[in-house]
Amino acid sequence: MVNSRIKAVTMDSLALAVILVAVGILAGVLFGANGTRIATSMSIVVTACVGLQVFSGNTGIVSFGPAAFMGVGAYTAGILTMSPVVQRTALPHLPVWMAGYGLSVWSSLIVAALTGLVLAGVSGIVMRRLSGSAASIATLALQIIVYTVLVATKDITRGSQTFYGVPRNTTLVVALSVAALSIAVARTFRDTRTGRAVRATREDEVAAAAVGVDVRQARLRAWLLSGTILSIAGALTAQFLGAFGPKDFYFESCFLLISMLIVGGLGSVSGALVGVIVITAVTELLRALEGGGDILGFSVPALYGLPLVGASLAMILVLFIRPAGLVGSRELELSKAWDPLKGRDSKLLPGSQDFQAPKGANALEANQLSRHFGGVRAVDGVTFKAEAGLITGLIGPNGAGKSTLINLLTGQLRPSAGHVALGSDLIENKQPHIIARAGLARTFQNLRVFADMTVRENVLVAAEACAADTALSVWRTNDALARFGLETLGDRLAGSLPYGQRRLVEIARALATGPRFLLLDEPAAGMNPAETKELMGRLAALRADTGVGILVVEHDLHLIMSLSDTIVVIDRGKRIAVGTADAVRTDPAVISAYLGSKRMGEKKTQVETSSVVQVIGASAS
Numbered sequence: 001m002v003n004s005r006i007k008a009v010t011m012d013s014l015a016l017a018v019i020l021v022a023v024g025i026l027a028g029v030l031f032g033a034n035g036t037r038i039a040t041s042m043s044i045v046v047t048a049c050v051g052l053q054v055f056s057g058n059t060g061i062v063s064f065g066p067a068a069f070m071g072v073g074a075y076t077a078g079i080l081t082m083s084p085v086v087q088r089t090a091l092p093h094l095p096v097w098m099a100g101y102g103l104s105v106w107s108s109l110i111v112a113a114l115t116g117l118v119l120a121g122v123s124g125i126v127m128r129r130l131s132g133s134a135a136s137i138a139t140l141a142l143q144i145i146v147y148t149v150l151v152a153t154k155d156i157t158r159g160s161q162t163f164y165g166v167p168r169n170t171t172l173v174v175a176l177s178v179a180a181l182s183i184a185v186a187r188t189f190r191d192t193r194t195g196r197a198v199r200a201t202r203e204d205e206v207a208a209a210a211v212g213v214d215v216r217q218a219r220l221r222a223w224l225l226s227g228t229i230l231s232i233a234g235a236l237t238a239q240f241l242g243a244f245g246p247k248d249f250y251f252e253s254c255f256l257l258i259s260m261l262i263v264g265g266l267g268s269v270s271g272a273l274v275g276v277i278v279i280t281a282v283t284e285l286l287r288a289l290e291g292g293g294d295i296l297g298f299s300v301p302a303l304y305g306l307p308l309v310g311a312s313l314a315m316i317l318v319l320f321i322r323p324a325g326l327v328g329s330r331e332l333e334l335s336k337a338w339d340p341l342k343g344r345d346s347k348l349l350p351g352s353q354d355f356q357a358p359k360g361a362n363a364l365e366a367n368q369l370s371r372h373f374g375g376v377r378a379v380d381g382v383t384f385k386a387e388a389g390l391i392t393g394l395i396g397p398n399g400a401g402k403s404t405l406i407n408l409l410t411g412q413l414r415p416s417a418g419h420v421a422l423g424s425d426l427i428e429n430k431q432p433h434i435i436a437r438a439g440l441a442r443t444f445q446n447l448r449v450f451a452d453m454t455v456r457e458n459v460l461v462a463a464e465a466c467a468a469d470t471a472l473s474v475w476r477t478n479d480a481l482a483r484f485g486l487e488t489l490g491d492r493l494a495g496s497l498p499y500g501q502r503r504l505v506e507i508a509r510a511l512a513t514g515p516r517f518l519l520l521d522e523p524a525a526g527m528n529p530a531e532t533k534e535l536m537g538r539l540a541a542l543r544a545d546t547g548v549g550i551l552v553v554e555h556d557l558h559l560i561m562s563l564s565d566t567i568v569v570i571d572r573g574k575r576i577a578v579g580t581a582d583a584v585r586t587d588p589a590v591i592s593a594y595l596g597s598k599r600m601g602e603k604k605t606q607v608e609t610s611s612v613v614q615v616i617g618a619s620a621s
C-alpha cells in the first residue's frame with residue numbers, strides 16, 4: 001500500500017514537474033534569453049505558492065503572511081551564503097556568530113527551512129487558536145511585524161537599503177528540483193491523516209471537532225509545514241536575485257501569491273501550479289508593455305504597475321466565472337492509484353466486537369444539567385440516564401432545549417451547572433474532540449458534512465481522528481459505509497449527494513469514530529418516508545449488532561415511538577417525563593406540553609385530551 005502511495009504521489013509530482021519544464025521551455029521559445037530566467041523564477045514561485053497552499057488551501061484561512069516567511073528565509077540564506085570578504089564590506093556590523101559561513105545553496109536551504117519552522121512555531125502559538133477572518137488578520141500582523149523587524153535590524157539586514165553580495169546559486173535545476181520536491185511534499189501532506197483532518201476543519205470546524213479532530217493541532221501542523229516551504233522559497237529567491245530589499249518580501253509578492261492561488265484554485269496543489277503559470281504569463285506579457293512605446297503601430301504611454309493590474313483583473317475574472325479557481329479542489333486523477341481503503345478486507349479485523357461495549361459501564365448520564373442564555377433557561381436541571389446498547393429517544397416541543405442538551409453532552413456548550421458522565425468519566429468540561437475520542441459521537445440538526453471532501457474521506461477522517469491504528473480506521477470506515485449503504489458512493493463529493501444521503505454520510509461519519517454512544521440530532525429531518533423507514537431499519541440493526549448506545553432527537557414521533565427503548569421528554573428546559581413509548585404517550589405532562597405547543601404554534605381550536613394522543617401519533621405518520 002505504501003509503495004502504491006509513493007508511486008501515485010511521485011506520478012502526480014512528476015506530471016506537475018513535466019508541466020513546469022514544458023512551460024519553462026515555452027517561455028524560452030517565446031522570450032529567448034529570458035526564458036531560463038523566467039522558468040527559474042517561476043519554479044521558485046511554484047515553491048512559494050505550494051507553501052502557501054499547504055496552509056491556506058487546506059485550512060481555508062487566507063494567509064497574508066507568506067512573504068514574511070520568504071523574507072526571513074531570504075535574509076537567512078543571504079547572510080549564510082555570502083562570502084566572508086563581501087560580508088566585511090556589506091555587513092560590517094554583523095554579529096560575529098552570524099558571520100563567515102559561506103554555505104552552499106543546499107545547506108542554506110536547510111538552515112532557512114529551520115528558521116522558517118521556528119518562526120512558524122512561535123507565530124503558531126497564536127495562529128492555532130484563531131479561525132476564519134481573525135486568523136487572516138493575524139497573518140497580516142505577522143507580515144507587518146516581520147517587515148518592520150527586517151527594516152529595523154540594520155546591522156544584519158542593511159535595513160531598507162539593498163542587501164547585496166549574495167551568490168546567485170539558484171540555477172534552473174536547483175529551482176526546479178525544489179519545486180518538484182515541494183509539490184511532492186504538499187501532495188503527500190494533503191492525503192495524510194493530518195492533511196485530511198485539516199481539510200475537514202476547512203469544511204466545518206465544529207463538525208470536525210465533533211468527530212475527534214484536534215482542530216488546533218491539525219491547523220498548527222499545516223502552518224509549520226507551510227512556513228518551512230515558504231522560507232525555502234525565500235532562500236531560493238535571495239540566491240536568484242543576488243540583491244534585494246525588505247520590499248521584495250512585502251505586500252506586492254504576498255498579493256501575487258494569493259492571486260495565483262485564487263486563479264488556479266486554493267484547494268489543490270495542481271491549482272497552485274496552474275495559478276503560477278497563468279499569472280506569470282499575464283505579468284510577463286504585461287511587463288513587456290508597461291514601459292509603453294510603439295506597440296502594434298499604436299503609441300502607448302508608460303503604465304508602470306501594469307503587471308499587478310493584470311494579475312488583479314485575472315483574479316477578479318476567475319472569481320466571477322469560476323470561484324473555486326480554474327482547477328478547483330480536485331487533484332490530478334493519477335493519485336487515484338492510491339486508495340487507502342483498497343486491498344483492505346474488513347474480515348481481517350474482528351467484526352462488531354470493535355463497537356461492542358459492556359452494558360451499564362458505558363451509560364451516558366446527565367445530572368442536574370443546566371444551561372442559561374441570559375434570562376433564558378434553555379436547559380434547566382435535566383437529569384437522565386441513557387443505557388448502552390439501547391436506543392433512547394429525546395423529544396419535546398419546539399424550543400424545549402433538545403439541541404442545547406445535545407450540545408452540552410458533546411462539549412459544544414459548557415453547562416452553567418451540573419454534570420455529564422460517560423461511563424465513569426465526567427466529561428462536561430472537556431473539549432468536543434476529547435469527548436468524541438472518549439466515545440460520544442454526534443450528528444447535527446443542520447447538516448454538517450464536509451461538502452468538498454469525498455464520502456469516503458468524510459468517514460475516514462473521523463475514523464482516523466479516533467483510532468491511532470491505520471488498519472482499524474480503515475476497517476471502521478468500510479464498516480460504517482457498508483452499514484449505511486454508502487460503499488458505492490465513496491468517491492462522490494459529499495456535497496453533491498441528495499439530502500437524505502448526506503444525512504446518512506453524517507451518521508456513518510459519527511459511527512466511524514467507534515463510539516460508545518451515538519447522538520443523532522433529528523436524523524430523519526428532510527428525509528422522505530421511504531428513506532426514514534430505511535434509516536429506522538439501519539439504526540435498529542446497528543443497535544442489535546454492535547451494542548452501541550443511541551440517543552435520538554427527533555420531531556418524527558412515529559420514528560421515536562417505534563424505535564426507542566426509553567423516551568425522555570423535555571419541555572421549557574426541564575425533564576417532564578421518562579419511560580417507554582406507551583408510558584410517555586399517555587403521560588398527562590407530555591400531552592399538556594404538546595397541546596400547549598400546538599395551541600401556541602398552530603391551531604387555536606379546542607382539542608380534546610384524547611385527540612392529543614392522536615396528534616402525537618399523527619405527527620408520527
Ligand SMILES: Nc1ncnc2c1ncn2[C@@H]1O[C@H](COP(=O)(O)OP(=O)(O)OP(=O)(O)O)[C@@H](O)[C@H]1O
Pocket residue numbers: 373376377378396397398399400401402403404405445
Ligand atoms: N445561543 C443561544 N442564545 C440564546 N438563546 C438560545 C441559544 N440557543 C438556544 N437558545 C434558546 O434556548 C431554547 C432552547 O433551544 P433549543 O434549540 O435547544 O431547542 P430545541 O428543543 O432543540 O428546538 P427545536 O426543536 O426547534 O430545534 C430556545 O428558547 C432558544 O431560543
